[in-house]
Amino acid sequence: MLKGKKIVLGITGSIAAYKACMIIRGLVKAGAEVQVVITPAGKEFITPITLSALTQKPVISDFFSQRDGTWHSHVALGLWADAMLVAPCTASTLGKMANGIADNMLITTYLSMKAPVFIAPAMDLDMYQHPTTQQNMERLRSFGNHIIEPQSGFLASGLEGKGRMEEPERIVEALDYFFETKDLAGKHIMITAGPTHEKIDPVRFIGNYSSGKMGFALAEECVRRGADVTLVCGPVSTQLSPMAAQLIKRINVESCQEMFNAATTVFPNCNAAILCAAVADFRPDHQADQKIKREGDDLQLRLLPNPDIAAELGRMKQSGQRLVGFALETNDEQANAQKKLQKKNLDFIVLNSLRNEGTCFQSDENQISIINADGQRDYERKSKSAVAKDIIDQLAMLL
Numbered sequence: 001m002l003k004g005k006k007i008v009l010g011i012t013g014s015i016a017a018y019k020a021c022m023i024i025r026g027l028v029k030a031g032a033e034v035q036v037v038i039t040p041a042g043k044e045f046i047t048p049i050t051l052s053a054l055t056q057k058p059v060i061s062d063f064f065s066q067r068d069g070t071w072h073s074h075v076a077l078g079l080w081a082d083a084m085l086v087a088p089c090t091a092s093t094l095g096k097m098a099n100g101i102a103d104n105m106l107i108t109t110y111l112s113m114k115a116p117v118f119i120a121p122a123m124d125l126d127m128y129q130h131p132t133t134q135q136n137m138e139r140l141r142s143f144g145n146h147i148i149e150p151q152s153g154f155l156a157s158g159l160e161g162k163g164r165m166e167e168p169e170r171i172v173e174a175l176d177y178f179f180e181t182k183d184l185a186g187k188h189i190m191i192t193a194g195p196t197h198e199k200i201d202p203v204r205f206i207g208n209y210s211s212g213k214m215g216f217a218l219a220e221e222c223v224r225r226g227a228d229v230t231l232v233c234g235p236v237s238t239q240l241s242p243m244a245a246q247l248i249k250r251i252n253v254e255s256c257q258e259m260f261n262a263a264t265t266v267f268p269n270c271n272a273a274i275l276c277a278a279v280a281d282f283r284p285d286h287q288a289d290q291k292i293k294r295e296g297d298d299l300q301l302r303l304l305p306n307p308d309i310a311a312e313l314g315r316m317k318q319s320g321q322r323l324v325g326f327a328l329e330t331n332d333e334q335a336n337a338q339k340k341l342q343k344k345n346l347d348f349i350v351l352n353s354l355r356n357e358g359t360c361f362q363s364d365e366n367q368i369s370i371i372n373a374d375g376q377r378d379y380e381r382k383s384k385s386a387v388a389k390d391i392i393d394q395l396a397m398l399l
Contacts, residue, residue, distance in 0.1 A: 180225060217385045367380065
């Protein structure tokens, strides 16, 4: 969504200034037009010639470019831009931005900026932790600026990576998220994802092969389009992207009962729910407190039915709420999905089949059909992120 966007990139005097080249490349590759404004200290770390070669624009550093009266208008830049990004942003520049100290071209451009401003701090940990720096960042947030901080790092102190600049691709991703189509703005959507594990004893469980990839793709697509997302997630190793992880409320559960409790608590305050989790239908009637030892020739387990999350949410659904289900079938796919659609009061159901090899559990691809009261639409095989877009397009028409 950065195609055609005009971005002012502010670069300050940090050792991370060299990463600005990768930020520019990412923005330009996404179709953005980039104008660099650099502080005098920034030019000590990276040359304007390098930056100009990447942006195909002269780099702006001083108010006056020559001694003939030619000058750079920070006001014009503030009107030209769709966004301003300061990366890297030193503690000194943070302080100047927070307190309106307009002693260089970058700060005057910031103070004239009519577009959203994104700030990627870069400094050592002690400077980052200092109360003055923290106060300045909170002050900038209160002005409506967006602070992009790292999500992971190397330090063992518990403040992993704090102070270092976020990676360039994540910074570009943050801007891309901001400009994404926001057709779900103001909507609260709950998504269930992953398997459930029903314990037999402390080391064994009944489960399935679900990786959570489809549910995570749906959650990221929803938040990218402006929704407030709650992800109720069973035990998975799949990870959200760093930007999505900041925006999505995640509730981790293990058993079907835990997922049932979370889903029925969250759903009343939602506009929609997408039930993508592969929930175990049965659980052992007894959980052993200690590991069951191998004794005798067999082991018999008595299984009890788990609560039906989809049926309960279908019963709870109020006028204006939307409920989307999933059906994974091995035979009589359409008939079984139609039955589930009606029985559980779903607005539409997403059908996939184990007959389509490499499109279900643990795969990066999927092939679905969407079934509603009006009929069925079949989709071609594609990545789960692309499938998520198809599903959310369908949901957005109902909200």
